[in-house]
Every structure is written in structure tokens, then in C-alpha cells.
Amino acid sequence: xxxxxxxxxxxxxxxxxxxxxxxxxxxxxxxxxxxxxxxxxxxxxxxxxxxxxxxxxxxxxxxxxxxxxxxxxxxxxxxxxxxxxxxxxxxxxxxxxxxxxxxxxxxxxxxxxxxxxxxxxxxxxxxxxxxxxxxxxxxxxxxxxxxxxxxxxxxxxxxxxxxxxxxxxxxxxxxxxxxxxxxxxxxxxxxxxxxxxxxxxxxxxxxxxxxxxxxxxxxxxxxxxxxxxxxxxxxxxxxxxxxxxxxxxxxxxxxxxxxxxxxxxxxxxxxxxxxxxxxxxxxxxxxxxxxxxxxxxxxxxxxxxxxxxxxxxxxxxxxxxxxxxxxxxxxxxxxxxxxxxxxxxxxxxxxxxxxxxxxxxxxxxxxxxxxxxxxxxxxxxxxxxxxxxxxxxxxxxxxxxxxxxxxxxxxxxxxxxxxxxxxxxxxxxxxxxxxxxxxxxxxxxxxxxxxxxxxxxxxxxxxxxxxxxxxxxxxxxxxxxxxxxxxxxxxxxxxxxxxxxxxxxxxxxxxxxxxxxxxxxxxxxxxxxxxxxxxxxxxxxxxxxxxxxxxxxxxxxxxxxxxxxxxxxxxxxxxxxxxxxxxxxxxxxxxxxxxxxxxxxxxxxxxxxxxxxxxxxxxxxxxxxxxxxxxxxxxxxxxxxxxxxxxxxxxxxxxxxxxxxxxxxxxxxxxxxxxxxxxxxxxxxxxxxxxxxxxxxxxxxxxxxxxxxxxxxxxxxxxxxxxxxxxxxxxxxxxxxxxxxxxxxxxxxxxxxxx
Amino acid sequence: xxxxxxxxxxxxxxxxxxxxxxxxxxxxxxxxxxxxxxxxxxxxxxxxxxxxxxxxxxxxxxxxxxxxxxxxxxxxxxxxxxxxxxxxxxxxxxxxxxxxxxxxxxxxxxxxxxxxxxxxxxxxxxxxxxxxxxxxxxxxxxxxxxxxxxxxxx
Ligand SMILES: Nc1ncnc2c1ncn2[C@@H]1O[C@H](COP(=O)(O)OP(=O)(O)O)[C@@H](O)[C@H]1O
Ligand SMILES: [Mg+2]
Numbered sequence: 001x002x003x004x005x006x007x008x009x010x011x012x013x014x015x016x017x018x019x020x021x022x023x024x025x026x027x028x029x030x031x032x033x034x035x036x037x038x039x040x041x042x043x044x045x046x047x048x049x050x051x052x053x054x055x056x057x058x059x060x061x062x063x064x065x066x067x068x069x070x071x072x073x074x075x076x077x078x079x080x081x082x083x084x085x086x087x088x089x090x091x092x093x094x095x096x097x098x099x100x101x102x103x104x105x106x107x108x109x110x111x112x113x114x115x116x117x118x119x120x121x122x123x124x125x126x127x128x129x130x131x132x133x134x135x136x137x138x139x140x141x142x143x144x145x146x147x148x149x150x151x152x153x154x155x156x157x158x159x160x161x162x163x164x165x166x167x168x169x170x171x172x173x174x175x176x177x178x179x180x181x182x183x184x185x186x187x188x189x190x191x192x193x194x195x196x197x198x199x200x201x202x203x204x205x206x207x208x209x210x211x212x213x214x215x216x217x218x219x220x221x222x223x224x225x226x227x228x229x230x231x232x233x234x235x236x237x238x239x240x241x242x243x244x245x246x247x248x249x250x251x252x253x254x255x256x257x258x259x260x261x262x263x264x265x266x267x268x269x270x271x272x273x274x275x276x277x278x279x280x281x282x283x284x285x286x287x288x289x290x291x292x293x294x295x296x297x298x299x300x301x302x303x304x305x306x307x308x309x310x311x312x313x314x315x316x317x318x319x320x321x322x323x324x325x326x327x328x329x330x331x332x333x334x335x336x337x338x339x340x341x342x343x344x345x346x347x348x349x350x351x352x353x354x355x356x357x358x359x360x361x362x363x364x365x366x367x368x369x370x371x372x373x374x375x376x377x378x379x380x381x382x383x384x385x386x387x388x389x390x391x392x393x394x395x396x397x398x399x400x401x402x403x404x405x406x407x408x409x410x411x412x413x414x415x416x417x418x419x420x421x422x423x424x425x426x427x428x429x430x431x432x433x434x435x436x437x438x439x440x441x442x443x444x445x446x447x448x449x450x451x452x453x454x455x456x457x458x459x460x461x462x463x464x465x466x467x468x469x470x471x472x473x474x475x476x477x478x479x480x481x482x483x484x485x486x487x488x489x490x491x492x493x494x495x496x497x498x499x500x501x502x503x504x505x506x507x508x509x510x511x512x513x514x515x516x517x518x519x520x521x522x523x524x525x526x527x528x529x530x531x532x533x534x535x536x537x538x539x540x541x542x543x544x545x546x547x548x549x550x551x552x553x554x555x556x557x558x559x560x561x562x563x564x565x566x567x568x569x570x571x572x573x574x575x576x577x578x579x580x581x582x583x584x585x586x587x588x589x590x591x592x593x594x595x596x597x598x599x600x601x602x603x604x605x606x607x608x609x610x611x612x613x614x615x616x617x618x619x620x621x622x623x624x625x626x627x628x629x630x631x632x633x634x635x636x637x638x639x640x641x642x643x644x645x646x647x648x649x650x651x652x653x654x655x656x657x658x659x660x661x662x663x664x665x666x667x668x669x670x671x672x673x674x675x676x677x678x679x680x681x682x683x684x685x686x687x688x689x690x691x692x693x694x695x696x697x698x699x700x701x702x703x704x705x706x707x708x709x710x711x712x713x714x715x716x717x718x719x720x721x722x723x724x725x726x727x728x729x730x731x732x733x734x735x736x737x738x739x740x741x742x743x744x745x746x747x748x749x750x751x752x753x754x755x
Numbered sequence: 756x757x758x759x760x761x762x763x764x765x766x767x768x769x770x771x772x773x774x775x776x777x778x779x780x781x782x783x784x785x786x787x788x789x790x791x792x793x794x795x796x797x798x799x800x801x802x803x804x805x806x807x808x809x810x811x812x813x814x815x816x817x818x819x820x821x822x823x824x825x826x827x828x829x830x831x832x833x834x835x836x837x838x839x840x841x842x843x844x845x846x847x848x849x850x851x852x853x854x855x856x857x858x859x860x861x862x863x864x865x866x867x868x869x870x871x872x873x874x875x876x877x878x879x880x881x882x883x884x885x886x887x888x889x890x891x892x893x894x895x896x897x898x899x900x901x902x903x904x905x906x907x908x909x
């Protein structure tokens with residue numbers, strides 16, 4: 001039967017339960033155009049409210065009520081939204097006032113935008129009688145990009161949801177062990193051999209007792225030849241076990257070091273791929289600890305503890321086999337305490353693991369104090385806060401102690417308990433063994449062999465119990481490393497990358513919105529930049545200029561809208577490929593530890609000396625570099641110590657010049673230097689800007705004379721665009737900014753004259 | 756005693772009539788110390804982003820204005836107080852948390868341990884993957900089950 005046209009029609013995605021409910025509500029022939037369930041109620045409780053848009057009306061049913069509220073659509077109806085601190089608000093109003101409010105968490109932002117879009121196109125249809133431009137039908141409501149045909153979700157905006165990593169973290173190390181399979185197998189076989197060899201001597205105590213010592217006690221002669229053979233066998237077994245043990249330890253230690261090194265490299269490489277957002281949320285000390293000491297701890301675990309443990313397990317299994325083959329009953333009694341010990345180990349395990357994870361975090365805290373204080377030592381000393389930092393360190397250390405103490409309480413009880421169980425186990429074997437000997441079930445030799453075996457056996461159990469703690473430590477470490485490795489960059493590499501052929505440098509920002517967390521910093525910003533154009537970005541501090549630059553460099557990804565270069569969405573270009581076309585000069589230039597020449601050539605390591613000198617000349621850095629004691633080979637420190645602010649800045653300009661970028665970004669490049677140096681830098685910049693698309697942020701408006709257009713920003717929005725003269729004439733935001741600076745400059749001048 | 760008047764218009768926006776007789780629509784109230792001292796230092800900010808009125812203490816306002824400001828604050832700052840952790844999907848992060856709050860039961864994703872911020876003795880602020888904040892006013896006052904779960908992340 002075909003669908004009857006007079007029934008309401010629902011989108012496929014609408015849950016069946018809604019359809020049933022709406023069936024009764026909607027008039028026949030009415031279609032559901034968009035729907036949504038917001039997750040907060042008016043007083044911000046977590047409760048679900050349904051909103052449905054259909055042809056002629058908007059409906060909503062609040063959680064806990066059965067009544068649908070309805071608002072017939074008419075031309076004056078408006079649906080607006082805004083958000084603050086993680087809560088979005090959707091408002092329906094007409095000319096007289098607000099009709100209804102809905103609230104939602106930002107998780108539903110996309111769905112809300114969809115609803116608003118559907119609402120607006122419906123309104124337009126009602127007003128003009130014509131559907132809005134074709135485009136709107138398949139545009140992603142979030143990034144405004146046209147959707148690929150046959151897809152309802154934008155491939156750029158819908159990203160993989162984060163999945164928690166599994167707890168079997170240590171097994172995941174296998175990924176790093178795989179390349180060394182061969183060596184690992186060889187090591188394992190050697191281990192098997194050496195362990196088997198160590199089990200020979202206790203076995204020989206049996207014939208030594210029964211065939212030699214006991215007959216001697218009963219008055220027989222000692223057979224020197226037989227004794228010789230047995231002793232030779234003992235020596236042979238010891239030598240064999242020594243040689244095999246050496247080979248195995250050597251091979252496996254080699255392999256485990258390599259695994260740890262691979263892990264370290266992989267982690268660091270992955271870390272470098274992560275977005276600035278990740279680094280913003282992490283602390284240096286913590287990351288350093290993870291990559292440095294955690295990987296080292298893992299290496300020790302693999303080469304020492306895990307190895308010992310596997311040897312022990314092998315030994316126990318082999319011993320058990322031997323014991324059972326000699327006398328099953330005695331073997332059973334001997335092995336009885338084993339499950340008990342295993343249970344004990346399991347019991348303590350959980351406590352220890354959480355304890356060790358905690359210690360790791362606290363340890364990170366201790367390193368963090370160091371990482372905060374040492375780079376900031378000038379501030380610490382300037383404000384005479386040494387004692388406060390010392391106290392912070394002491395507190396962190398104390399916290400460490402407290403947690404360790406708590407853990408040690410459990411831990412210290414553990415080992416003696418295992419020893420006690422060992423003694424009790426031995427006691428049982430003695431008792432049962434003597435009874436068996438008295439019944440002539442076994443010989444004295446067998447009992448001696450058993451005691452010799454389990455003497456070792458139990459000491460191994462004792463050391464095995466230690467594996468619990470080291471495994472937990474290693475697992476905690478591995479987890480912290482895999483936390484990094486599992487972290488997906490928030491500026492992900494595109495699935496289907498588009499490559500840039502020849503970049504002209506045309507940029508387009510389309511309804512861009514951006515949030516740091518829940519804080520909205522850029523709102524609905526659109527801008528077209530022609531190839532080779534110079535844009536001056538001005539506005540109060542905090543108006544979002546640097547943030548915009550971060551978005552253009554793709555240090556962060558936009559929350560809404562899209563940014564395109566030559567018509568291609570930035571998110572579909574491989575990150576590194578895109579960044580090659582960007583030259584960035586920041587207010588606080590960062591120089592790496594190395595020579596001046598190396599720093600200039602940072603973005604192009606294969607640059608020739610001539611290129612470096614040419615870049616330095618163009619950046620007006622050449623002369624001051626020559627004045628340094630070792631010229632271009634002078635070492636500059638970690639934070640460029642030894643160079644002044646202006647000098648560092650010119651080195652970083654040379655760095656940007658050298659890579660010859662199509663797109664140049666200057667973020668307050670001259671703000672931290674005096675006017676004289678600024679002129680010097682300005683001349684350097686003029687060289688840099690020529691022929692490139694440039695976005696320049698400057699605190700001093702006078703430095704933007706050369707800009708083709710000035711873009712004035714205020715609280716995340718563009719408020720004015722135009723040339724200096726136009727903007728001055730319109731007496732708006734820019735005019736006020738400029739006036740304020742002029743006054744300030746005059747005051748300075750007067751002060752200077754007075755002094 | 757106050758030299759300004761507050762009211763709410765039909766669009767639900769706060770309207771301020773300042774001492775100089777000027778009328779500002781769409782005024783928002785912001786707490787200066789939302790965590791350390793929520794009832795001290797409240798600023799009424801105009802739609803331009805400039806401060807119009809500084810209220811040293813909420814208690815200083817007459818009742819009806821205090822109610823208006825209170826309402827405005829309540830809808831601007833949404834920090835549900837976690838009363839109980841029902842379950843967490845895993846002790847590694849990211850981890851899905853189901854919690855009971857003073858605003859009802861909800862679920863969220865904790866992206867990393869560093870999103871749990873200690874703010875004083877036993878007081879925690881937990882940020883979820885969408886930037887929403889949840890408050891644990893006193894870790895030690897939680898029930899044993901919740902504390903045990905939470906402890907694994909601290
Ligand atoms: N990493 C960040 N996390 C949260 N907020 C930030 C971050 N960086 C900047 N902001 C905020 O974003 C706003 C815009 O900052 P920014 O773009 O640096 O301004 P501008 O460069 O115009 O001075 C400011 O209010 C600032 O506090
Ligand atoms: Mg800035």
C-alpha cells in the first residue's frame with residue numbers, strides 16, 4: 001500500500017515513539033521539518049524537552065508534561081540563540097516580547113543550529129513564497145560548507161567520538177615488541193633451556209641420597225665412580241644454566257631497551273603532532289616525566305622484572321611437572337599453598353595499582369613545581385617569592401610522602417605474609433613427607449628432593465609476589481604513555497587530503513566562530529582576503545586578534561564556520577603542508593638553543609649560508625649578528641638569552657623570510673621594543689611583506705600605514721573594515737582608538753620635553 | 756539606598772536605569788569571584804561589555820532587585836553540584852561519567868585527569884568535554900562509593 005498523502009510525514013531519523021505521539025498532534029498533511037530534544041529545562045535541571053518544527057507551526061513538550069505547546073508560524077516570529085559558560089539558550093520571540101525559552105548544553109549546539117536553519121528557511125518561504133537559494137538545502141549548518149552529495153552529515157564536522165582506552169594497557173606494548181619477534185623467541189627458548197638446567201641439581205639429590213648416602217649410613221661402601229658422575233652432572237647443569245642464562249639476559253635486555261627507545265620516540269613524535277589545545281591543558285613537567293622517566297621505567301620492567309617473572313613461571317610449571325612425576329600425593333600437598341598465595345596477590349593488587357597511579361600523578365606535581373619555577377626564576381626573584389616556591393615544592397613533596405606512606409602500609413604487610421605462608425607450607429611438606437616415609441611410601445631421597453625443590457620454589461614465589469607491584473607500576477606508566485599516544489589531535493589530519501598546488505594566498509573566512517572550552521571568543525566572523533593583500537588587524541587587547549591568527553594558522557580548529565585558502569577548507573589540507581606556506585612572527589619570539597644561523601634556518605634546515613645571510617640582511621639583523629663574538633655561530637640560549645628583545649625579533653623575522661611564505665602573519669611583532677628598534681624592525685618587515693598575503697596585528701596603529709585594509713575587531717566580531725582615511729572619516733571604533741593613541745603619544749612627548 | 760533601578764522587559768532582558776538617568780537594556784550580571792566568594796562583588800555589565808554598576812554585596816540590594824539579579828545569575832552560570840557518582844566507564848581517560856547533580860542526573864565525558872581542578876580543601880571543579888563545569892563542594896562529604904570512584908582520578 002502506498003503512503004496516503006493526508007497523513008503527517010516524518011523524517012526517517014525521528015524516533016518511532018515521537019512519530020506515534022505526533023501523529024495525534026499534527027494536522028493531516030503536515031510535515032515534520034526539524035526536531036530536537038534539548039537536555040535542560042528552564043530552571044537548568046537535566047530534563048528533556050522536545051521541540052518540533054513542522055510546516056505551519058513550532059511545537060514543544062516539556063519533560064513531565066503531556067501537553068504540547070504550539071506556536072503557529074508567522075512573519076514576526078524569530079528564533080534566536082546565544083550561549084554562555086557552557087549553556088545555550090534558544091529563544092522564540094515576536095515583536096511584543098519573548099514567547100518561550102529553551103536551554104541546552106553545548107553538546108546539542110549543532111542540532112539547535114539545524115533547527116534554526118530549518119526555521120529560517122521556512123519563514124523565508126512563508127514571507128516570499130519562494131524557497132531560499134538552492135545552496136541552503138545541503139549546507140552544513142555548522143561550518144557552512146556545502147555537503148557532499150548523498151550525505152546528510154558534514155564529513156569535516158562530524159569527527160570520531162573519543163573512546164576510552166582499554167585497561168589491558170601493558171599488552172598494547174606488543175605493538176612495539178612486534179618488530180623484535182625473532183629475538184624475543186630466541187630469548188624465550190634460551191630461557192626455557194636455562195631454567196630446565198637449574199632444575200637438574202635438586203633432582204640429583206634423590207639418587208645421591210638413596211643410592212649413596214643412605215646405603216653408606218647402613219654400612220655400605222661409597223661408590224666413588226658413581227659419585228663422580230653425579231657431581232660432574234651437577235657441575236655440567238650449573239655451567240649450562242650459566243651460559244644459557246647469560247645469553248638470554250643479554251638478548252632480552254637488548255630488545256627491551258630498543259622497545260623502550262621506540263616507545264619514547266613514538267610518544268614524542270605523536271606529542272609534536274598534537275594541537276596547541278593539548279599543550280595548553282598540560283603542564284610541561286608532567287609531559288617531560290611521562291616521556292622521560294615512564295619509558296625508562298617500562299624498559300626496566302621489561303628487561304628485569306618481566307623477565308624474572310616469566311623465568312619464575314616457567315620454573316614453577318617445570319617443577320610442578322617433575323614433582324607430580326615423582327609422587328603425585330606429596331606434590332599435591334606441596335603445591336597447596338599456591339592458590340592461597342595467588343589469592344593474596346590478587347587481593348593486594350588493586351590497592352597497589354591505584355596507589356601507584358596516584359604516586360605517579362603526585363610525582364608529576366613535584367616535577368611541575370620545578371618546571372614552573374625554573375623558567376620563571378626571574379619573576380620569582382624579582383618578587384622575592386623564593387620561600388613561597390620552596391613551600392610549594394615542600395607541599396608537593398609532602399603529598400608524595402603521605403601517599404607513599406599509605407601505600408607502604410599495605411605493601412609492607414605483603415612480603416612478610418608471603419614468607420609466613422612459605423614457612424607453613426614447608427612445615428606441611430615435612431609433616432606429610434615424614435608420614436609417607438614412615439609408611440614406606442617414599443624414600444628419604446624423594447623427601448629431600450622435594451624439600452630442595454620447594455625451597456627454591458617458595459623463594460621464587462616470594463620474589464614473584466614483587467612482580468605485582470612492578471607490573472602495576474609499569475602498567476600505570478604505560479597507561480600514562482598511551483594516554484598521549486591515544487590522544488587524537490584536535491586539529492586532525494584530513495581523511496581525504498586535498499593538496500595545495502600553487503598557493504595564491506586568497507583567504508576566506510566564512511561565519512567563523514570559536515570557543516576556548518565553553519568561552520566564546522570569535523563570533524560569526526566573515527572576511528575575504530585577496531591574494532597579496534595586506535590586512536591590518538586592530539582592536540582592544542582581548543578582542544580576539546591572536547585567536548583569529550591561531551585559527552588561520554590552524555593551531556586550533558574553528559568551532560563553527562570555515563576558513564578556506566584558495567577555496568579549500570583548511571581542514572582538508574594536510575597540516576604540515578599548509579603550514580609550510582605560513583610565515584609567523586610573534587610578539588615573543590622563541591629561539592631554540594643553538595647558533596644564530598641554525599635559528600634562522602629553523603624552517604628550512606637545508607638553507608645555504610648565502611641564503612641565511614641574505615635573509616638576515618633583509619631582516620636588518622646582519623649587522624648586529626656580526627657584532628656578536630662568534631658572528632652567525634654565536635650560541636643563543638634557551639629563551640634567546642644574550643639577545644635583546646629587538647634582536648631576537650629580527651632573528652625571527654629572518655626565519656620567516658627564509659622560508660619565503662605565501663601567507664605572512666605578524667602578531668604584534670613590534671610591540672615589545674622601543675620606537676628606534678621598531679623603525680629598524682619596520683624596515684625589515686617592509687621587505688618581508690612585499691608580494692605576500694599579510695595579516696598584521698599591531699598595537700601601534702601607525703605601523704599599519706601600509707595595510708590595504710584595516711579590520712577593526714571588538715569582542716570577537718568585526719566592527720569596521722576600511723582604509724585608514726575611510727575609518728577616520730566615519731569616526732567609529734577606529735577613530736576612537738586612534739585618537740586615544742595620539743593623545744598618549746603627545747603626552748609622552750610633552751613629558752619628554754619637560755624632563 | 757541604591758541609586759539605580761532594575762527591571763525586566765518583555766523579552767526577558769534585564770533593564771538598568773542608572774543613576775544618571777540613562778537606560779541600558781540587556782544588562783548582564785557577573786560574579787567577580789564565583790568560587791571563592793560568590794555573594795561578594797557582582798558587576799552589572801552593559802551589552803557593550805562595560806561595567807555599569809558594581810554591587811559590593813548581594814545582600815545590600817533591596818529584595819526585588821536582589822531577586823532579579825539572582826535570577827540573572829542563576830541562568831548565566833550553570834555549575835551543577837555533583838551529589839553522587841553513579842558510575843564511570845573506565846578509570847583511564849577519556850571516561851564517561853554518570854552523576855547525580857542538584858540539577859538532576861546526567862552523563863558527561865571527562866577528557867583527562869587535568870580537567871579536575873582542585874580549588875581548596877576537598878573542593879573540586881570538573882570540566883567536561885564540552886566545557887561545562889561541575890562542582891564537588893566537599894570531596895570528603897561524598898558517599899563512600901562516589902569517593903572511591905573519584906579517588907582513582909585524583
Ligand atoms: N588558550 C586560551 N584559553 C582560553 N581563553 C583564551 C586563550 N587564549 C586567549 N583567550 C581569551 O580569548 C580572548 C581573545 O584573546 P586574544 O585573541 O589573545 O586577544 P588579542 O590578541 O586581540 O589581544 C581573550 O579574552 C583571552 O582571554
Ligand atoms: Mg594578541
